[in-house]
Amino acid sequence: MTHHHSTRLTPATLATLPATVVRPAYDLGATRIGIVHIGVGAFHRAHQAAYVDDLLVDDPQWAISGVSLRNPDVRDALQPQDGLYTLALLGERPQLRVIGAIRELLCAREQRAAVLVRLANPEVRLVTLTITEKGYCLSGDDLDLAHPEIVRDLASPEAPAGAIGYLVAGLLRRWRMGVAPYTVLSCDNLPDNGRRLRRVVLQYAEHVDARLARWIEAEVAFPRSMVDSITPATDDALRDSVAQALSCMDAWPVQRETYAQWVVEDLFCNGRPAFERVGVTMSDDIAGYDRAKLQLLNAPHSALAYLGSLLQIETVAEAMTEPVLAGFVERLMREAIAPNVAAPRGFDAQRYIDAILARFQNPAVRHRLSQIAWDGSQKLPVRLLGTIGDALAAGRPIGWLCLPVAGWIQFVRRQAGEGVALVDPLDQVLSQVGRACTGDAMGDVDAFLGVDAVFGDLTKQARFVDALRHAYAELGDGSPAAVSQALASAA
Missing domain, CATH: 1.10.1040.10 (N-(1-d-carboxylethyl)-l-norvaline Dehydrogenase; domain 2)
Known part of the structure; x- marks a missing residue:
């Protein structure tokens, strides 16, 4: 059965939640956006955003701007909740936790200008991605120059549609403005993900401006990483049980097993969050x-x-x-x-x-x-x-x-x-x-x-x-x- 609650999960309803529900242990309004995440699906919201939620307690400068490339659904579901959503950790009995790490939600297809302005903002020092292997437009280890998305974006590199196009368009703006670049961190389960992403970004940038490509090669870091946690899809049963537990409606809760692993190569070009304090393994051997x-x-x-x-x-x-x-x-x-x-x-x-x-x-x-x-x-x-x-x-x-x-x-x-x-x-x-x-x-x-x-x-x-x-x-x-x-x- 579906529980209809007229109230919705928002910063105003946080105080009314049952004591068993964990909520953000920091002032949402005091955070600043330091991370842009491209591909703001269930895995990101259940995994990386939960680590960042822990970071924000001590360091408010690493909140996330969540960008969906094409689909406005996540933005439309979470914007009325001011970015808040529930994470259910699946154990003998589920533990519920409200995550506040995502302070902005954008749909690139409808808000290209806003995404590019955000990527160029000097406070943004890290761009993370979960776009699945398809999003990298690979042909073997190289950029697939015949890929329709790459053909389209290279024809108008300052008005991109794909992930690689946005990464380079953001770096292009920073390069022109004389702003330090952001670190680009792939969180997709793609072997040697950082090295392969660096290679396609450089190949793409070479077609935009060879001097830009040299700058990226010299200045931008692409750490490798590995992620692991089983994240079952959100279904009506989860929506109902969360609504019942919170006594308010959450348009898009997510769930994952209690176990989570995130291993990141310590290779950053513009500062980094103290990831090791929140359970991330920093290693040079991904x-x-x-x-x-x-x-x-x-x-x-x-x-x-x-x-x-x-x-x-x-x-x-x-x-x-x-x-x-x-x-x-x-x-x-x-x-x-x-x-x-x-x-x-x-x-x-x-x-x-x-x-x-x-x-x-x-x-x-x-x-x-x-x-x-x-x-x-x-x-x-x-x-x-x-x-x-x-x-x-x-x-x-x-x-x-x-x-x-x-x-x-x-x-x-x-x-x-x-x-x-x-x-x-x-x-x-x-x-x-x-x-x-x-x-x-x-x-x-x-x-x-x-x-x-x-x-x-x-x-x-x-x-x-x-x-x-x-x-x-x-x-x-x-x-x-x-x-x-x-x-x-x-x-």
């Missing part, structure tokens, strides 16, 4: 954190997805209530994967594993195994096969690491046998191989190993081929009983 996440979070996710699907389990949290599977995945992480992780300095793998297991067990987050199972041909090489390669090179055991890979083969075989299409770019090839499976470990595994795009050079390693055939044979016919038996005996 690639190391990316690797640790791929190996210690994404690999076990895939293991849960394939082995859990074979056990007919639906979500990660349900999988963690199944003792044989939960026990196997924990041992896989601690004993088979962790020794192969080239961890960044100061990184505690066992503590990170503790945090991941707690995330996996969180019943408030319904993370579907079927979704994690998508695109296995793309994910397995980076999540598991690389670790297997490292373990082989170091002479470490690989038996447990092969079990989830065998689980994927069984999963493909089952889907193909039932005539269910895979959500995978290699669907046709894999389904054909899967349909031809007979249950003979040697024949089935060797047919899959023939898919070069997945296995590459590993097929030349006899130790891997033997271990994978053995793991596949252990899983028998891939039925829940056979999979349970295999996991129990893997102990």
Whole structure:
């Protein structure tokens, strides 16, 4: 049922909220805008804006101007609330917190002049982005000069429409005014995001004015970063429960799991907030954190997805209530994967594993195994096969690491046998191989190993081929009983 409250969440209603709701611990009116964020969607509002909300308690100069490039919905929902919205942290019972970090909301398509004036404002010293990989207009590692948005923006660089166009138009204004540039911080999960963004910005700027490009190259910092937190979409159930808890209406609350990680390279050109005071990890080894996440979070996710699907389990949290599977995945992480992780300095793998297991067990987050199972041909090489390669090179055991890979083969075989299409770019090839499976470990595994795009050079390693055939044979016919038996005996 929907609760209609005539009052709306605004600075005036903050005082009336129940004591259990956390609210901004600073004077909203005393803040100044120091950050422009492009792509002000749910992830930004649940993640980076919450960190900034903590910063503003001690340092009021880093409030956010949230810019949507095309869609006015976030602005139209939050402007009447003076930028306030509720963040629900999903634990055993949700914790509600009102975030005040976003002090201005703009829609670039309708307010181009205001966005450009804001970007040129000397008080703005940091521009952050969550625009998804598409927004970078990449072609490999380079700027896609044929991309319609780039073609359009380069034709009128002072009246841009896309993210790259706005970044450079803002820097162009500052360069002409003799104002120090802003740091540009990508918060998208794109490997090596800072370096790649720097490259496309320089290539774009080169087409606008070569002297501008030289200035950007010399003066502007593009730190790498990594973000992590599961943020389920806002639905009516969230809107209703928030309205009920606040006794007032919030047009656009957001939600995320309690766990959040933000790792940022300490590379800024015009001052920076004291991020480390609010739980951000400042590191010069973002690639190391990316690797640790791929190996210690994404690999076990895939293991849960394939082995859990074979056990007919639906979500990660349900999988963690199944003792044989939960026990196997924990041992896989601690004993088979962790020794192969080239961890960044100061990184505690066992503590990170503790945090991941707690995330996996969180019943408030319904993370579907079927979704994690998508695109296995793309994910397995980076999540598991690389670790297997490292373990082989170091002479470490690989038996447990092969079990989830065998689980994927069984999963493909089952889907193909039932005539269910895979959500995978290699669907046709894999389904054909899967349909031809007979249950003979040697024949089935060797047919899959023939898919070069997945296995590459590993097929030349006899130790891997033997271990994978053995793991596949252990899983028998891939039925829940056979999979349970295999996991129990893997102990």
